[in-house]
Amino acid sequence: MSAEIRYISKPHPVSGLTNSKLGIWCFLASEVMLFGGLFSAYILLRTSAVEWPQGASRLNVPLATLNTLILIISSVTMVMSWASLAMKEFGKYRKYMGATVLLGFLFLVVKSFEYGHKFSHHHFPSTDMFYALYFTLTGLHGLHVIGGIIVNLYFLFPGSALWHKDPEQFTGRIEAAGLYWHFVDLVWIFLFPVLYLL
């Protein structure tokens, strides 16, 4: 079979990885550099500022704590959805994946309340450097959450047809989607203390 691409569902004997798993790790490495660049910008701008407000004095810490919990729970349900597939329980997979998507939406709803509250008090990205960084960093993170929800929705509905053709490959895809979702979660774990607490 010359025209078949190898290691789509079975791992490479030497690297021990499927193509999609290696691919998602490479992608996450580039994402680390993206947010690394932004966090470096944050450090440089903050250290060169004359004064810097304390995050808690400007932002809503309880709401952000709630959001942190929501994302952490969604990471757990994401793992459970993958584990369900590994145990060949497709019905459970759908429940856990559905919960992950709902929790993702819930995060965005809470976030939009936070944004709306800021806008109603005339706090915009153009107000000062603190709000500029706050809106840019959380906004970019929000875009990543939206991207993750779209991917998860795809695997919840049309993409899940693959389960009946090649369960191994589908499980691999959910693992890759899960790795991405954990990364989005992890970025928030960094953003929360940096913006709200420090």
Place this chain on the structure above:
Amino acid sequence: MSSHAHDHDSSHSHKLPFWRKYIFSLDHKVIGVQYTVTSLVFLLLGFSLMMMMRWQLAYPGKPMPLIGNLFGDALMVGGIMLPEFYNQLGAMHGTIMIFLGVVPLAVGGFGNYVLPLQIGAPDMAFPKLNMMSYWSYFVGGVVMLSSFFVSGGSAQSGWTSYPPLSDIATSGQTVWLFGMVFLITSSLLGSVNFIVTTIQLRADGLSFWRLPFFVWAQFVTSFLLLLAFPPLEAAAVLQLMDRVAGTSFFLPSGLVVGGKILEASGGGNPVLWQHLFWFLAHPEVYVLILPAMGIVAEVLACNTRKPLYGYKAMVYSSIFLGFMSFIVWAHHMYLVGMSTTMSGFFQITTMIISIPSVVILTALLLSLWGASIRFNTPNLFAMAFLPMFGIGGLTGLPLGLAASDIHLHDTYYVIGHFHYVVAPGTIFALFAGIYHWFPKVTGRKMSEILGKIHFFFSFIFINGVFMPMFIQGLAGVSRRLYDPTQYAHALPTQPLNIVMSVSAWLLGLAQIPFIFNFFGSLFFGKKTGDNPWKATTLEWATPTPPPHGNFATPPVVYRGPYEYSVPGQKNDFWPQHMSGDN
């Protein structure tokens, strides 16, 4: 069984409608050709912008003949170029040449077409990502070109887009940033694909130490693209916020524009952009040069009929080069007022990174030693790469030392330096690659006579363009000057501008034989077999042109990539996939 599978697949590919087979194709070879043709068009376009700028530099304030009256009053008045238009041409020349021309040709074109063939793979690991990466590049290119037509024209803050100038520039800069987002996305998708393909899809027996140097070069390049582009994306997001949402990431407090204090919250730092930009753009230099070195290595090994000198040293050097390229970026910024400790660090790393480049170049040069060299067109271009890249690299050393950089910074010396690396360096290597692999892609050779005309005239005129830049730069003439005759210190070297401009236009004429050759040889070129150059690597083991799925049977590799003139063998080349004696 295998040949049956192959038959099945090629008949399958015949069933695909035209737009699936040639437009939205998933086949790495079609995508590679799409990249090659698109980027060659962009190279010509970027070069045309420069040929127009060269008129203004040679004959400032004189109306441009022939085409001067074709432009509207916002660009040229009575055929005389306006300063704003000159700045647009300069910014877009750099952007187009680097992001839309050379990198897509070297990585997207050659990488896509040749790398899967050289590792014996049926395709790239993610064909759909591959297609998306081409179309993202294409959209990015269209967005970039469309910026010429927005009010105020295209970006005009140079290809480096330094703030605060770029933050307060006309709307073309916003379009530039959007275009960059598409191009960065394309690069990221492509680099993930190359890394996974190289690690996962090598043929049986093709260990890492049996990879052709071209594959190693693309592999290291992919890591640079993967890790260096995201910080530029971060910077582009911040600049976009500055321009669209009114933030002040790159705008310091109390900035005065046109005699008035700019209304912005302030507190930003223009140097932050420079750090983020050069964190990409220095590795980008190695993205430009590594694939070129890879191509030159392939062409030289084949046309000297002997193994590369120091293959392992070259591989180690390119990996070391990749690592080091991430910690030299601030040598572009000695004049921003950094501390001597900082500049000391970056001077040392810059001197260190020159070592692996010299190792690779020396190995390539020593590969010529004692060889029976074929002086065909691809090899002429490949051999010309060596001294040209040598000049480009060595003239970079004075720029890497802060003391001499203070004099040379932002002068024409810098322009001469990096153009020697990229134009007679990388672009010559890319030409070598086109002449070398054309028979594999089309089944026909390009004309040797037209090829040699193309080579010799290009070689003469390209030196005519760039060599005088060193003299101008040493005389202190700044880059990005709209009218050099306004400055007393630039007047003595002004006659050189006429030499350079005439050389540039003649260089443009010297590309006409290439264009004729490229299209003419598609139909009238001499037909060739599967392995016209008698080369050893796997891409020559496929049918010509390679069908969908590439190999008739999955290849197995038995030896290293450059087994030429092996004593005791009947033929002077011993292909990697041949199981027994030759």
